[in-house]
Amino acid sequence: MAYLAHTAHAQFGGLWLACIGWTLTAMALGLIQWRVWQVSNTEVITSGEAWIGIWRACFNSHTAVTDGLRTMHCSSISLTEENTPPEIAAAQLLMLPALLLGLCGYAWGIYTMRNAYFGVKKSSLVRVGFISTGALFLTAAGMSLIPLLWNLSSVVTNRTVVFPPEFKLPESPESQRVGCGIWVGMLGAVLMVSSGIIFCSYRLPVKSLASIQASLEQLEQDLRGVITPAGKDNPAFECDEHF
Template sequence: MRYLAHSAHAQLGSLWLSCVGWVLTAMALGLIQWRVWLVSDRGVISSGVAWVGVWRACFNSHALVTPGFRVMHCRSMSLAETFTPPEIVAAQVLMLLSLVLGLCGNAGGVYALRNIYFRTQEDSPVRLAFFTTGVLCLSAAVMSLVPLLWNLISVVTNQTIEFPPEFNMPPAPDSQHVGCGIGVGMVGTVLMMVSGIIFCTYRFPVRSQRPGGSSSPAPSVSHSRGAAVNDNPAFESHEDL
């Protein structure tokens, strides 16, 4: 097998990009600042700011405090709730699937680079491993991009959520803007997408050829004693004497 370690520097860098993108995607899934609601009534929402995430809606309050929190009140949202908007449902499902595919992609990248640096195998499994890793990373990026863009559009168009009374959330905010959760998720998705493209574009190095366009070694010439004698006319004349 050819020495391939020098041909996978870009893929080694893309593995780091993929790992960072996967971590950022996981962080975005846990953040509550996907939608930031600004409200004028501060009777319950003391700070005038409420956050809507993928799994729960929270706000700071001096009147209502969730056990385990000092000044924050949170209520969870699940797939079974009828008020949960479809973009939140899509985020709960697709973001989790994105994490699973991204983890498999990172594992595939480690396997492919291990074959490059530490093992000797045929060329085709190495390239197939890189291509499979790239497809997994790109699939993970697409799955996370769909709910991120969907929630981004919902914020831009000022879509509201009909929360139940126990959430103590207003029926509609005075205004809302995109939170850091969507921003972190976007950065992670872009990193996963770039790493997937780099993995898919891996190519084997071209074999170097000898001058003249021939890669085969020059044939060796061996002379027998008789041939050497026949090629020397002076030697033949001496034998005749």
Template sequence: MTYLAHYANAQLAALWMGCVGWTFTIMALGLVQWRVWKVPDNEVISSGVAWVGLWRVCFNSYTVVTPGFKHMYCSYIDLTDAYTPPEIASGQVLMLLSVVVGLCGNAGGVYTLRNVFFGMDKNSPIRLLFITAGSLCLTAAGMSLIPLLWTLTSVVNNQTINFPPDFKMPKEPDSQSVGCGIVIGLVGAVLMVVSGVNFCRYRLPERSRASMQPSLSHEVQLDGSAAQGALTSSGGINNPAFESHEHV
């Protein structure tokens, strides 16, 4: 099965893109800069900028500071809170599932490429394994794209969030823009899509009949020689009547 390695270069590149895309998904999951709010209140929010992520709302302040931070105040967003927008709630669930499914897809790609390049399991269905790994990568990309595009639409439409008073956030921003969390997440999702498509497009190489014909004739010659040698070495006596009939 070592010849299969010459036909899996695209899948090797797909594994690299899948790992990078999966890493970007993890980064987007942890970043707080999904939405960038420009707020009018500079007394509490010193810089006039607040960041809204999937798990936290943060801003720089010189009046209120979260323990452990120097000049930052953060509040955590709970999935079950009434004020939590549906795009953030779906993002907390789907982004986590995307990380798990993407990890399974990349692990499947590693296992399949291991069989291709090293022939560790010669009976493994290579094409089926690649399709499975690709399907998992595509599923992971779809899970992450839903909250990413949903949040992007909310930013474009300048939708507000009714934060509770202890968040110390205004009712609505002056303006809001897309943060680096959404950008990194979209790049990761695109890389996962490309990776999944390349995995699913793998085809087993077809050997030409011309290359198979010499080996087949060689096997026939070997079988004929072996059979003749077996008859000769059996110690039998030639039949004179059969030979005279053959000459006639």
């Protein structure tokens, strides 16, 4: 049975990186500040600032308030609406599976780490498990990076979104900037990519041929000191005969 705990220190750290990255990705999924719009109409949008997420568009208002909220108006962004831009639709379709894959990778990483610390019959299973974990993390990070970079590009190029009238948002903002939702998601994806690379770079320890040869020579010398060659008198027995 092979015990590989001393070889998996980097992967243990990578598991923590993946945990933090997955948590940040989940946070980005729920944040509404993916795009921040600056608008001039402060009669409805009191603060002059609106937040566009992948599920909702919200702004603070004293006149148009959503039921259950005190000073905020929110409208849900549906995937089936014609006005939903493709980058937001892609985020709705890819972010949830990315979270699921990341969770599967984290669970598989814990199981493989347990095998490394408590021992397995075949050490190659640990390497396969770590590579599979890294592949899951890399796939999850890639799926989340696609909509994140797409929405980032849309904000940088100042692309607008035509919302239905019930959203009470203007056709185009005066200016827009990247919100914290995209930055949080990007940081989470980078951490999962780093973790995936760490897991995929795991290698089983290989004892060099020189060290094996040196061990064999040392063992041979020890045996020569213990075993007396055949046909030669042992001085120890001669000493006993005199007594």
